[in-house]
Amino acid sequence: MCGITGIFDTRGRRDIDRAVLMRMNESQHHRGPDESGLHVEPGVGLGHRRLSIIDLSTGQQPLYNEDQSVCVVFNGEIYNYQELIPELLALGHVFHTRSDTEVIVHAWEAWGGDCVQRFRGMFAFALWDRNRETLFLARDRLAVKPLYYALLPDGILLFGSELKSLLAHGALARDIDPLAVEEYFALGYVAEPRTIFRQARKLPPGHTLTLRRGIPVAHPKEYWDLRFSLDNQCSMEAACAQLDDKLSESIRLRMISEVPLGAFLSGGVDSSAVVALMAGLSAGPVNTCSIAFDDPAFNEAEFAQTIASRYQTNHHSELVASDDFDLIDTLARLYDEPYADSSAIPTYRVCQLARKHVTVALSGDGGDETFGGYRRYRLHLMEERLRSAMPHSVRRPLFGLLGRVYPKADWAPRMFRAKTTFQGMGRTSVEAYFHSVSILRGPMRSELFTDRFRREIDGYSAEDVFRYHAGRADTDDPLAMIQYLDLKTYLVGDINTKVDRASMAHSLEVREPLMDHPLVEWMATLPSSLKVRGREGKFLLKKAMELRLPQDILYRPKMGFAVPLARWFRGPLRERVRQAVLGPRLAATGWFNQDYLRHLVDAHQSGASDYSSPLWTVLMFEAFLRNVLDAQPTDPVAMVAAAQAPR
Incomplete structure (x- = not known):
């Protein structure tokens, strides 16, 4: 696992300031503390920080082809690299290392931009081909690894694994994109491809970006998308057997390492399944790690211990205090843009x-x-x-009215008692799903933002992100549609972002066997009835794991990786949240309705309402303003060191 960065002159061969490139590279020291490397030539500069995992002795980067005309910096793992080496050797390529990085160089020479189609893994890389005068950027199919870029007005392109490397250059404007703010307060993250800054973008999942010297205009090109065909009619028994095989293969590939390897173990179905299969593939005990909370409502430690004992793992567990809230500013610095998933705290720990x-x-x-x-x-x-029982033209006015008039309908059947359900019934399927996952829903955002801010976004809604992806989903199956939406939004913008930053803050590589793209593609061929059946989610996975995992692990209620925000904001963080939410930094933006912010704080702290999630979202935005937007760009290394400081 590593960090990459670089500078490319799209217009010519202007000299690259080596000191600036080094500053950008060192801003990501935490991603790769073992080694660093730079490549500089007229118009091109590439930087790399290395966390040594495979080929410890000869896998340094930047890495070159035989005549050094092709150079690559790479973050991630190509899990099938050992399968590709014989094919590339047969084509006449000469290898000087045993690393997966060198496969990228020779695959580019053999197959050009189509090389990414051959890679199985998590990756973000930048490759410079001097003979073709081409810079090639690529990101893996499910965006496990991050890649940011920005084209400056003078034709200079910046890129890096984290936004902090672009900020370290010094020329990236720190102008906030109001559309990104709208997305953040709806979703808790800024959705791909937007970033919080107007000039910067994220390379979307499953995309490449090809830039040729002298041709400054370039757009990302998609090389992979997921299609839910749902046409695989195999039996339950056959599906369980195939799933077991595919999971085992995915895990086996991800156990290739020349450094100590283990697994997270929360006691939930997913991590328990991974550990169970790892144990069957490992010659010795598996290393497992979990954290316990001193609040029983959030503690899954006993379930993790059950799996650890069953498979005799080398289990490591630490107790985390339920008042572990001193990471707020640390997280703001790590994530570089507003990020509101509070489970980032236990993930960090x-x-x-x-x-x-x-x-x-x-x-x-x-x-x-x-x-x-x-x-x-x-x-x-x-x-x-x-919804399917009556046309939308009838549902929208009927349930829209009920949603407004009946905040609490005890007279109705149970599934109709919630105000949210009434509102959802009046919407289209995509609108309803967006509403259900929003942190601050549409009416709340309308009250939160000032008229000035609404003028700046000019009618834009974060719901447009969902509409865009829904238009490309190529399915009318209700479950497949929302799975597709989550794969394009929540998985990428929330889950993968959270894990990447939290792990890289500690120079830890995290691998993702349940996101193996052949596995994901195969699951998309199975009917939805094998995924959700009645009140049971993960139906097929649970059936496939019944011989490996106990019933009380497989079929217990899902807990999640949560923290007690509601209690924090009425207790130990009472004054801090009030000062942050009602303080001068947010007010200075002119974007937030101060009366509504005061309502959120007062109503929550009085116990009248639970506004913990909206308040956390506001709190983390204020922390971003102070720790990132207002931070001096002259010393990125100090910024990262502060973010890494023990707590």
């Missing part, structure tokens, strides 16, 4: 624990999206059955 024992950890991330595990999926399908 479990990565901190894991790094004491291993350098590589396998996780269960992606399981909910791939196998259909979120509770909201089941609720959405229930609503969909009702």
Whole structure:
């Protein structure tokens, strides 16, 4: 796992300031503390920070082809690199290392931009081909690894694994994109391809960007998308056997490492399945890591211990205080843009624990999206059955009225008692799903933002992100549609972002067997009834794991990786949240309705309402303003050092 960065002159061969490139590279020291490397020639500069995982002795980067006309910097892992080497040797390529990085160089020479189609893994890389005068950027299919870029007005292109490397250049304007702010307060993150800054973009998942010297205009090109065909009619028994095989292969590939390796173990279905299969593939005990909370409502430690004992793992667990809220400013600096998933706190802590024992950890991330595990999926399908019973032209006025008039309808059947359900029934399927996952829903954002801000976004809504992806989903299956939406939005913008930054803060590589793209593609061929059946999510995964995992692991209620925000904001963080939310920094933007902010704080702290999620979202935006937007760009290394400081 590494950090990459670079500078490219799209217009010519202007000299690259080596000191500036080094500053950009060192801003990501935490991503690769083992080694650093630069490549500089007229018009091109590439930087790399290395966390050594494979080919420890000869895998340094930048890495070159035989005549050094092709150069690459790479973040991630190509898990099938050993399969590609014989094919490339047969084509006449000569290898000087045993690293997966060198496969990228020779694959580019052999197949050009189509090389990414051959790679199985998590990756973000930049490749410079001097003979073709071409810079090629690529990001993996599910965007496990990040890649940011910005084309400056003078034709200079900047790129890097984190926004902080672009900021370290010094020329990137720190102008906030109001459309990104709208997305953030709806979703808790800024959705791809936008970033919080107007000039910068994220390379979308499954895309490449090809820039040729003298041709400054270039647009990302998609090389992969997921199609839910749902046409695989195999039996339950056959599906369970195939899933077991595919999971085992995915995990086996991700266990290739020359440094200590282990797994996160929360006690949930996904991480428990990964550990169970790892144990069957490992010659010795698996290293497992979990954190316990001193608040029983959030503690899954006993379930993690059950799996650890069953498979006799080398289990490491640490107790985290339920008042572990001192990471707010640290997280703001790590994420570089507003990010409001409070589970970033325990994720940061479990990565901190894991790094004491291993350098590589396998996780269960992606399981909910791939196998259909979120509770909201089941609720959405229930609503969909009702929506399909009457036309939208009837539903919208009828349930829209009910949603406004009946905040609490105890007289109705149970599934109709919630105001949210009434509102959802009046919407289209995509509108309803967006509404259900929003942190501050449409009416709340209308009250939160001032008239000035609404003029700046000019009618834009974060819902447009969902409409765009829904238009490309190529399915009318209700579950497949929302799985596709999550794969394009929540998985990328929230889950993968959270894990990448939290793990890289501790120089820990996290691998994702449940996001193996052949596995994801195969699951998309299976009917939705094998994913959600009745009130049971992850139906197929649970059936496939019944011989490996106990019933009380497979079929217990999902807990999630949460923290007690509501209690914090009425107790130990009472004054801090009030000062931040009602303080001068937010007010200075002119974007927020101060009366509504005061209502959120007062109503929550009095116990009248639970506004913990909206308040956390506001709190983290204020922390971003102070720690990133207002930070001096002259010393990025100090910024990162502060972010890494023990807490």
